[in-house]
Amino acid sequence: MDATPKQKWSLAAVSIPVMLWTLIPLFWIFSLAVKPQSIQADNKYFPREFSWENFQLITTGTASNLFNPALVNSIVVCLIATVISVVLATFCAYAIARLNFPGKKLILLVSLAVSFFPVISLVTPLFDLWRNIGLFDTIPGLVIPYLSLTLPLSIWVLSAFFQQIPWEMEQAAQVDGATSWQAFRRVIVPLAAPGVFTTALITFFTAWNDFVFAISLTSENARTVPAALAFFTGASQFEQPTGAISAAAVIVTIPVVILVLIFQKRIVAGLTSGAVKG
Amino acid sequence: MSTVTDTPQTRRRDQHRPKLSDRARAERKLGWKLAGPAFVIMLAVTAYPILQAVWLSFFRYRLTDPDAREFIFLSNYSVIFTDSLFYQALWNTVFITVVTVAVELVLGFAIAMLMHRIVLPRRTLRTIVLIPYSIITVVSAFAWLYSFRTDTGYVNGWLNTLTFGAWDATFDWFGSWLPAMGVIMISEIWKTTPFMSLLLLAGLAQIDSAMEEAAKVDGATFWQRLFRVILPNMKAAIMVAVLFRTLDAFRIFDNVFVMTRGANNTETLSTLAYKQTIDRVEIGMGSALSVVLFLLVFAIALIFIRGFKVDLAGSK
Numbered sequence: 001m002d003a004t005p006k007q008k009w010s011l012a013a014v015s016i017p018v019m020l021w022t023l024i025p026l027f028w029i030f031s032l033a034v035k036p037q038s039i040q041a042d043n044k045y046f047p048r049e050f051s052w053e054n055f056q057l058i059t060t061g062t063a064s065n066l067f068n069p070a071l072v073n074s075i076v077v078c079l080i081a082t083v084i085s086v087v088l089a090t091f092c093a094y095a096i097a098r099l100n101f102p103g104k105k106l107i108l109l110v111s112l113a114v115s116f117f118p119v120i121s122l123v124t125p126l127f128d129l130w131r132n133i134g135l136f137d138t139i140p141g142l143v144i145p146y147l148s149l150t151l152p153l154s155i156w157v158l159s160a161f162f163q164q165i166p167w168e169m170e171q172a173a174q175v176d177g178a179t180s181w182q183a184f185r186r187v188i189v190p191l192a193a194p195g196v197f198t199t200a201l202i203t204f205f206t207a208w209n210d211f212v213f214a215i216s217l218t219s220e221n222a223r224t225v226p227a228a229l230a231f232f233t234g235a236s237q238f239e240q241p242t243g244a245i246s247a248a249a250v251i252v253t254i255p256v257v258i259l260v261l262i263f264q265k266r267i268v269a270g271l272t273s274g275a276v277k278g
Numbered sequence: 279m280s281t282v283t284d285t286p287q288t289r290r291r292d293q294h295r296p297k298l299s300d301r302a303r304a305e306r307k308l309g310w311k312l313a314g315p316a317f318v319i320m321l322a323v324t325a326y327p328i329l330q331a332v333w334l335s336f337f338r339y340r341l342t343d344p345d346a347r348e349f350i351f352l353s354n355y356s357v358i359f360t361d362s363l364f365y366q367a368l369w370n371t372v373f374i375t376v377v378t379v380a381v382e383l384v385l386g387f388a389i390a391m392l393m394h395r396i397v398l399p400r401r402t403l404r405t406i407v408l409i410p411y412s413i414i415t416v417v418s419a420f421a422w423l424y425s426f427r428t429d430t431g432y433v434n435g436w437l438n439t440l441t442f443g444a445w446d447a448t449f450d451w452f453g454s455w456l457p458a459m460g461v462i463m464i465s466e467i468w469k470t471t472p473f474m475s476l477l478l479l480a481g482l483a484q485i486d487s488a489m490e491e492a493a494k495v496d497g498a499t500f501w502q503r504l505f506r507v508i509l510p511n512m513k514a515a516i517m518v519a520v521l522f523r524t525l526d527a528f529r530i531f532d533n534v535f536v537m538t539r540g541a542n543n544t545e546t547l548s549t550l551a552y553k554q555t556i557d558r559v560e561i562g563m564g565s566a567l568s569v570v571l572f573l574l575v576f577a578i579a580l581i582f583i584r585g586f587k588v589d590l591a592g593s594k
Contacts, residue, residue: 012398018389019399019406025421025468026409028432032424045432092316100302101309107317114324116522118529118575120548121568122323124555125330128341148323155316209414211532212548216556226416230536242430249417260412264405271411271473272480 029253032246040243054247063232063244069221070228071252077139077224078207081146086200089154090192097162108159111152122148123216130217137218145213150203157202160273161195198270201263205256225252328572335566341559354566364567366543367550374459374546375527378466382523383516385467386474393475394482411472419536422465426451455542462544465533470526474519481515482508521582528575547571 028045035042036051058067096104126145127136135141169191173183214227223231229248232241260267298306335354339347358364393404410418424430428448437445451457485508493507509516531548538544540553551571555564 007395008397011392011396014392015396015399015403018392019403021468022406022409025418025425026413028425029417029421032430041429043430043432043435045436088316088319091312095309095312099305099309099312101306101313103310104313107313110317111320113579114320116525116575116579117324117328118548118568118571120529120531120551121331121572122327124551124561124564124568125327125334127555127564128334128561129327129330131341144323147319151316151320151323155320205412211414211416211535212552215535216552226414226532229416229420240429242424245420246424249414249420253413253417256412256414257409260408261405264401264408268404268408268476272476 026253029246029249032242033250035243037243040240054243055251057244058248058251063241066228066232067225067244067248070223070225073139073142073222074208074224074226074252077142077146077222078204080139080143081150081207082200082204084143085147085150085154085203086158086196088151089158089199090196092155093158093162096159097165098167108156111155114148115152115156117148119149119210119212120216123212127216137221139222141217142213142222142224145217146207146210149210149213150207153206154199154203157270157273158195158199161199161270162192164273165191165195194266195270198263198266201259201267202270208252208256328569331565331568331572333565334561335569337562339560339562341561347562350562354563355570357563358566358570363545363550367545367547370459370544371528371530371546371548374463374466374530375524378463378470378527379520379523381463381467382471382474383520386471386519387478387516389471389475390478390482393479407475408472410469411476413469415469415532416536418465418469419533422461422468422533423537426461452538453542455544458538458542458544462530462533462537465537466527466530470523474523477519477522478512478515481512481519484515485511517582521579524578524582525575528578529571547574 031045031047032040033054034050034052035047036049036053039047039049042048057063092107095101096107122145130136130141135144167188169187170183173187174180178186209226210224211226211230214224215230218224218227225248229245232245232248336349336351337347338350338353389407393400393407396403426433428434428450431451433451434445434447434449437449438447449457451461489511490503490507493503498506529548530546531552534540534544534546534549535552540546540549545553547567548571551564551567554560554567558564
């Protein structure tokens with residue numbers, strides 16, 4: 001259906017409030033992060049002065065002993081959970097897409113069911129168990145429960161991706177004289193890699209977003225960024241941590257937003273292909 | 279999303295073959311060898327804690343006093359079901375779920391329609407709309423918390439200007455139940471609408487545009503086309519999106535924890551379970567609450583799948 005110029009412009013006009021609604025809170029966090037402490041509570045949306053003091057406070061200042069380790073923990077925990085999940089899910093999704101075996105549907109249904117578990121329901125028993133066996137407040141103590149978030153998601157999304165791959169091309173390459181290894185490396189890997197990569201991105205975001213496990217199963221050593229944010233305090237006890245929290249929020253948000261900007265199309269495909277009839 | 283190489287027909291035929299060939303048997307074995315580890319680990323990290331929670335919920339068990347641990351069978355549950363705190367949390371959770379999913383469905387659909395039709399800033403719009411999805415929920419919660427708080431926020435000032443001074447610029451959004459719930463829901467809606475609209479956009483994209491064109495030629499108005507052609511044809515996508523978001527909204531925790539910590543009766547089921555477990559270290563009671571929450575989510579999923587015939591397996 002071709003749009004008339006009038007329709008074209010009215011749709012463009014409607015898109016402006018939609019984009020504003022999305023961007024206002026984002027710019028607001030940035031605005032709070034660059035407002036110096038003295039005008040932090042001036043109730044103005046736009047900053048009248050710029051300063052890096054909030055960023056200094058959290059990266060080298062008094063709040064750095066809270067933020068820097070949390071950033072490292074977040075990256076380490078999320079990377080480990082993502083790698084484990086995606087590697088396991090790759091084998092699993094490959095089997096589901098290419099092989100005939102009973103229980104395929106069961107695996108997919110269970111992974112879907114598991115991804116809607118109320119996270120807090122896993123926390124109580126794990127809190128008790130982790131304290132007894134010494135996993136409380138450790139990196140593995142977070143990675144293991146994170147698998148319950150990341151593994152079903154990777155299986156589900158990757159299976160959807162793999163089912164769209166024209167696997168016959170592998171045989172076609174072999175018929176054309178390629179060795180098995182060449183066929184795998186030159187044909188299958190390029191076909192499967194985008195799906196695996198996108199799944200890893202989506203999986204990483206999910207782990208990166210976790211708050212419930214992080215505040216419940218850690219106290220100080222393994223605390224991740226979302227949990228640390230909730231426990232920030234100001235430069236002195238008389239100051240609100242608003243600026244510090246906002247600066248930290250900006251730091252952890254920027255890389256993720258950049259990834260979304262670059263891989264927008266793939267992420268959309270990954271998020272929707274598992275959920276909608278293909 | 280176009281071609282699926284292994285059609286269900288060929289698969290079914292293979293399964294009904296009376297005797298398996300060696301090759302088929304080897305394939306089954308290999309299938310489980312590859313899929314097994316992921317499946318087993320997934321079950322181990324979820325089923326085990328849930329079963330443990332069921333077991334612990336039968337005890338009076340406080341972490342500070344482990345020796346007094348005592349088997350009391352269903353007493354924790356009878357405490358829960360007679361306590362007004364639980365019903366307040368249940369009501370809040372249901373309220374948030376119903377309102378946010380309803381608003382997101384309308385808003386998400388409008389945005390999906392816009393993304394589907396738009397010509398001009400097409401790519402830009404799609405990218406910007408996706409951004410909240412990637413923002414950590416806690417960050418979204420803080421952004422909205424600071425927007426509405428009287429000491430830092432701009433919202434009161436803007437409302438005051440928009441109403442020519444009629445709006446009280448010192449209005450305390452977190453001082454009473456309804457406004458606090460409102461802000462919590464705004465943050466939730468902002469963060470999760472992109473996911474909803476993406477699922478709906480995928481549904482929209484699959485509607486045969488010729489059908490809509492035909493309705494238009496026959497003189498159907500926009501609303502007639504919307505309710506008679508578009509919506510009925512994307513019912514499956516709508517139901518899946520609503521199911522996903524409902525189950526997700528029902529476990530709301532982050533926004534409530536950051537904004538109110540349950541003050542002014544804004545407790546939800548998840549924050550209540552958290553408080554029992556982590557703040558009060560009442561493992562028995564916390565487990566019972568976890569089990570109740572789990573069963574509620576399970577029931578919602580069943581109602582959707584049985585009652586509304588959401589065909590999840592069919593999406594494969």
